[in-house]
Amino acid sequence: MNRQQRLRIVLKYVVLVLVAVVFLFPFAWMLATSLKTNTEALTNPTALLPAVPQWGNYPAVIGALNFWREALNSLIMTLGVTFGQIILAALAGYAFARLKFFGRDVLFLLILATLIIPFQILFVPLYLMLAGWGDWLNTFKALIIPSLASPFAIFVFRQFFITVPKELDEAAKIDGAGYYRIFWTVMLPLAGPAVATVFILTFLAQWNDLLKPLVFNSSSDMYTLQQGLAVTLNKGANLVPNVATLMAGVVLASIVPVVMFLIGQKWFVRSVASTGLKG
Amino acid sequence: MQVQVQEQVKTGIVSPRQRSWKEFLRQWQAFSFTVPALVLLSIFLIYPIGYVVYLGFQRWNLLGTPVYIGLQNYNTILFRDSSFLQSIGVTFLFVVLAVPTQIGLGLFLAILIESKFRGRTFFRTVFFIPLVISFVAAGIVFEWMFSTGANLGTFPQLLANIGITFPDWQHTNGFIAMIMVVIMNTWKSAGFSMILYLAGLQSINPDYYEAAQIDGIRNAWQRFRFISWPLLVPTTALLIITNTIGSFQAFEPFYVMTSGGPTGATTSIIYYIYNNFASRTGIATAAATLFLLGVLAITAVQLLVSRQQETY
Numbered sequence: 001m002n003r004q005q006r007l008r009i010v011l012k013y014v015v016l017v018l019v020a021v022v023f024l025f026p027f028a029w030m031l032a033t034s035l036k037t038n039t040e041a042l043t044n045p046t047a048l049l050p051a052v053p054q055w056g057n058y059p060a061v062i063g064a065l066n067f068w069r070e071a072l073n074s075l076i077m078t079l080g081v082t083f084g085q086i087i088l089a090a091l092a093g094y095a096f097a098r099l100k101f102f103g104r105d106v107l108f109l110l111i112l113a114t115l116i117i118p119f120q121i122l123f124v125p126l127y128l129m130l131a132g133w134g135d136w137l138n139t140f141k142a143l144i145i146p147s148l149a150s151p152f153a154i155f156v157f158r159q160f161f162i163t164v165p166k167e168l169d170e171a172a173k174i175d176g177a178g179y180y181r182i183f184w185t186v187m188l189p190l191a192g193p194a195v196a197t198v199f200i201l202t203f204l205a206q207w208n209d210l211l212k213p214l215v216f217n218s219s220s221d222m223y224t225l226q227q228g229l230a231v232t233l234n235k236g237a238n239l240v241p242n243v244a245t246l247m248a249g250v251v252l253a254s255i256v257p258v259v260m261f262l263i264g265q266k267w268f269v270r271s272v273a274s275t276g277l278k279g
Numbered sequence: 280m281q282v283q284v285q286e287q288v289k290t291g292i293v294s295p296r297q298r299s300w301k302e303f304l305r306q307w308q309a310f311s312f313t314v315p316a317l318v319l320l321s322i323f324l325i326y327p328i329g330y331v332v333y334l335g336f337q338r339w340n341l342l343g344t345p346v347y348i349g350l351q352n353y354n355t356i357l358f359r360d361s362s363f364l365q366s367i368g369v370t371f372l373f374v375v376l377a378v379p380t381q382i383g384l385g386l387f388l389a390i391l392i393e394s395k396f397r398g399r400t401f402f403r404t405v406f407f408i409p410l411v412i413s414f415v416a417a418g419i420v421f422e423w424m425f426s427t428g429a430n431l432g433t434f435p436q437l438l439a440n441i442g443i444t445f446p447d448w449q450h451t452n453g454f455i456a457m458i459m460v461v462i463m464n465t466w467k468s469a470g471f472s473m474i475l476y477l478a479g480l481q482s483i484n485p486d487y488y489e490a491a492q493i494d495g496i497r498n499a500w501q502r503f504r505f506i507s508w509p510l511l512v513p514t515t516a517l518l519i520i521t522n523t524i525g526s527f528q529a530f531e532p533f534y535v536m537t538s539g540g541p542t543g544a545t546t547s548i549i550y551y552i553y554n555n556f557a558s559r560t561g562i563a564t565a566a567a568t569l570f571l572l573g574v575l576a577i578t579a580v581q582l583l584v585s586r587q588q589e590t591y
Contacts, residue, residue, distance in 0.1 A: 009396075012391070012396075015391065016391055016392075016398075016402055019388070019391070019406075020402055020406075023405050023406055023409065023466065024405060026409075026417070026420050026421065026424065026466065029420065029424055029433065030416075030420050033423070042430035045426075045430070045431060045432050045433040045436045046433055046437055046440070088315050088316045088319070089316065091312045091313070091315065092313040092315075092316040092317075094312055095309055095310065095312035095313045096313065099309035099312065100306070100309065101306040101307075101309040102306055102310075104309075104310075107313065107317075111316075114320065114324050114325070116524070116574055116575070116578050117324060117571070117574075118524075118528045118574070120528045120530060120549045120570075121331060121549075121552070121567040121570055121571055122323075122324065123553075123556070124331065124334070124552065124563055124564055124567060125326075125327035125330035125331050126323065126327055127556065128330070128334075128341075128560070129326075129327065129330070145319070145323075146322075146323040147323075148319050149315070149316040149317075149319035149320045149324070151320070154316060178308070179308055179312070180308075204411055207413070208412070208414065208415070209413075210413070210414065210415055210531045210534070210535070211530055211531060214534075214553075215553075215556075226413050226416075229415050229416070229419065230415045230534070230535050234419050234422075235538065243423055246419065246423075247419075247420070247423075250415075250416045250419050250420060253415070253416055254413070257411040257412060257413075258408060258411060260411070261407070261408065261411045262404075265400075265404060265407075268411070269403070269407065269474055272410070272470075272474045272475075273474050273475060273477075273478045275521075
């Protein structure tokens with residue numbers, strides 16, 4: 001290795017470390033502020049570390065928010081939507097990929113077309129529909145059921161099932177298995193990668209979502225964690241929130257996705273990369 | 280079963296009518312797999328689209344019954360109430376600023392960690408993590424880190440210490456407020472572009488680089504300019520499309536970080552719809568209908584462009 005090459009490597013590491021510091025700074029700031037006193041956070045914002053770590057901010061934010069209830073609400077909504085989407089999309093994706101029925105391809109194209117319709121324009125009619133059905137708003141029904149069928153998830157499963165070798169289900173067919181048995185015993189057990197992709201992307205989207213709970217929940221009993229942070233704490237009645245405990249709340253709400261990511265990094269990267277693959 | 284029936288048809292044990300009945304059953308059974316998803320999609324996706332368009336022609340504030348008023352809502356939002364036009368401007372400004380910055384930073388990060396080196400996974404993790412936290416979390420952190428309220432946030436305070444006044448984006452300077460949201464969004468979203476660019480870079484055949492070396496392309500910049508960049512065009516196109524669509528729909532970054540202010544300078548189209556949906560439902564749904572038409576137009580352009588690319 002000559003001098004120039006070595007210099008280039010050193011330079012690259014310098015740039016990498018600088019960029020990494022910029023990327024990590026908001027996290028470090030969030031953690032440090034969550035351990036300051038509120039006065040410290042407001043009047044001494046340039047101090048990198050708290051004078052004395054205030055671990056009490058964490059119990060404090062759990063008290064200020066209906067924390068456990070909101071965490072449970074987030075979890076129920078997230079898991080309900082995620083597992084529901086996986087089952088429905090696996091069923092539909094299997095049929096679109098492997099079975100023949102009248103109008104199949106037209107139907108699939110229609111579903112693909114709905115991919116471009118965002119929840120952001122549907123929340124008004126959905127709100128009105130759910131309000132008209134009586135007891136839907138402020139329930140898990142509203143948070144889960146309208147989100148269960150996902151064109152994107154159907155697409156992921158269909159693309160996956162297309163790649164499964166034909167011999168596998170043909171062998172099962174010769175053994176006399178019907179479509180349902182083939183689906184449950186042959187196809188679904190193979191669908192790990194598609195399940196992982198949908199699980200990760202849907203889990204993140206639902207756990208982090210604000211708009212849906214914001215529109216469908218008015219009762220604070222049904223608030224999700226994100227809603228509690230954004231509405232109760234950050235835009236709460238007091239004009240200046242307690243910044244230190246607010247950051248403790250932000251840390252707590254971020255722990256779930258960050259820990260999941262650190263454990264399943266490889267799968268996260270793969271799932272995100274797969275969103276870029278066109279069918 | 281299937282095979283058996285076919286055998287029976289061949290040997291003439293079952294009549295053709297029985298066979299078509301079997302075939303119908305078989306198709307119905309196949310179709311039934313899609314029924315749960317189709318029913319839910321019809322109720323919660325297809326029907327609401329029609330409902331949005333219908334409501335755009337009504338006057339309604341959730342009380343009483345909707346009254347048909349023709350195009351009045353459209354007349355109001357396009358010609359009388361300037362705040363809708365402002366929200367269109369805000370949204371386009373956000374798209375123009377947010378799309379190139381996150382794609383550009385994503386490309387830069389991807390190039391930095393493309394080759395194998397010690398610590399590569401660590402840096403990839405660092406650049407990816409912001410993607411997994413919520414816009415609520417990211418927005419709150421950036422809001423307070425850059426606060427220009429009664430108590431300055433970290434960066435405005437640092438600047439104040441050396442005698443520079445940070446523009447008051449929380450109260451008066453709308454353009455800087457937009458810039459702050461763009462900065463937060465770039466930090467949070469660049470990892471997505473990075474991952475797609477990494478996949479793109481890794482799919483480039485190394486032979487190209489070797490061939491280029493023979494052709495006299497030697498330094499890294501030329502390699503990037505004449506080989507990687509042209510081969511990354513599909514990735515870039517895809518990122519422009521997905522990030523543009525995503526940025527047009529932005530609501531949460533604004534809701535959390537700026538509450539749409541100061542004076543509507545960060546009230547995006549979706550935020551406008553959100554602000555109006557309970558009090559002026561007709562207005563909000565007319566705006567949503569126009570937004571839907573815009574999305575359709577962008578998609579049509581995207582399809583045309585991608586078709587053109589395929590032909591050449």
